[in-house]
Amino acid sequence: MHHTTRPGWIEVIAGVMFSGKSEELIRRVRRSVIAKKKVQVFKSHLDDRYGGVYQVSSHDGAAVEARPVDSSIEIMRLVRPQSEVIAIDEAQFLDEGVVDVVTTLATRGVRVILAGTDTDFRGEPFGAMPQLLAIAAIMDKLHAICVVCGDPACRNQRLINGRPASYESPTIMVGGSEAYEARCRHCHSVPKADEAQVRLL
Numbered sequence: 001m002h003h004t005t006r007p008g009w010i011e012v013i014a015g016v017m018f019s020g021k022s023e024e025l026i027r028r029v030r031r032s033v034i035a036k037k038k039v040q041v042f043k044s045h046l047d048d049r050y051g052g053v054y055q056v057s058s059h060d061g062a063a064v065e066a067r068p069v070d071s072s073i074e075i076m077r078l079v080r081p082q083s084e085v086i087a088i089d090e091a092q093f094l095d096e097g098v099v100d101v102v103t104t105l106a107t108r109g110v111r112v113i114l115a116g117t118d119t120d121f122r123g124e125p126f127g128a129m130p131q132l133l134a135i136a137a138i139m140d141k142l143h144a145i146c147v148v149c150g151d152p153a154c155r156n157q158r159l160i161n162g163r164p165a166s167y168e169s170p171t172i173m174v175g176g177s178e179a180y181e182a183r184c185r186h187c188h189s190v191p192k193a194d195e196a197q198v199r200l201l
């Protein structure tokens with residue numbers, strides 16, 4: 001019997017903000033374009049760092065645009081039958097349905113590449129990232145550099161008016177004035193709003 005490697009698997013690029021996930025996703029997409037694969041790129045519309053869309057272009061002039069999406073169902077609707085590689089950036093913002101969507105695509109023979117922040121500002125698992133990491137055939141966890149001490153950073157520090165945001169702050173802030181820094185576990189700070197009260201009890 002003749003065996004060939006059949007296409008169709010899931011890759012996850014995880015890590016904190018500034019760890020280079022988008023760079024790595026774009027690198028893989030660019031290489032797929034060079035390999036003349038049919039590629040589609042999606043990203044959650046909640047990430048507006050690049051304005052409406054961002055482009056991934058190759059040396060030979062081919063370009064891939066990332067399509068902003070609101071939900072996993074929208075990805076399923078927009079995927080073209082002939083697509084061989086599907087890349088999804090900012091996967092942590094997508095609903096849990098993304099797990100079924102990427103499983104279906106991989107089974108169909110698609111190489112699925114997801115990039116996402118695997119922990120929220122509290123340092124706790126973010127959205128569907130734990131499930132995605134569990135079902136991935138290939139996963140990479142990238143680190144940034146702690147802006148306080150220079151060690152590898154594995155946490156997202158949320159700052160509001162320059163001060164660490166409290167634990168009770170919402171996971172996703174819409175149109176907020178918050179800022180983020182990459183920090184290591186030891187320089188990361190998430191005060192509990194009621195800590196002072198608890199001490200009094």
Ligand code: ADP
Nearest residue numbers: 016017018019020021022023144145146147182
């Ligand atoms: P991600 O998608 O993980 O948020 P990006 O790919 O958008 O990351 O950006 C990674 C780039 O950010 C790095 O190559 C580097 O130039 C820059 N950068 C800014 N701050 C930091 C930091 N604290 N640690 C590492 N890289 C940083």
Ligand code: ZN
Nearest residue numbers: 146149184187
């Ligand atoms: Zn540190």
